[in-house]
Amino acid sequence: MKATKKQIDYIIALLQKLPPEEVVKTTKEYDLNNLTKKQASKMIKKLLEVNKSWKQKH
Numbered sequence: 001m002k003a004t005k006k007q008i009d010y011i012i013a014l015l016q017k018l019p020p021e022e023v024v025k026t027t028k029e030y031d032l033n034n035l036t037k038k039q040a041s042k043m044i045k046k047l048l049e050v051n052k053s054w055k056q057k058h
Contacts (some may be wrong), residue, residue, distance in 0.1 A: 003036060004040070007035070007044065011043055011044060014048065019031065026050050
């Protein structure tokens with residue numbers, strides 16, 4: 001089942017908080033156009049972790 005619009009919107013919002021190099025590192029294993037709900041959920045968890053650690057470093 002495809003990811004919901006809400007999931008995609010949240011992923012985009014999280015990505016916008018990161019510098020480009022972090023976005024590339026974090027998203028390279030996902031096809032954003034064909035995410036399943038499960039993949040979107042995993043990606044959101046990963047992005048939340050990356051955002052948290054990036055904020056602590058900067």
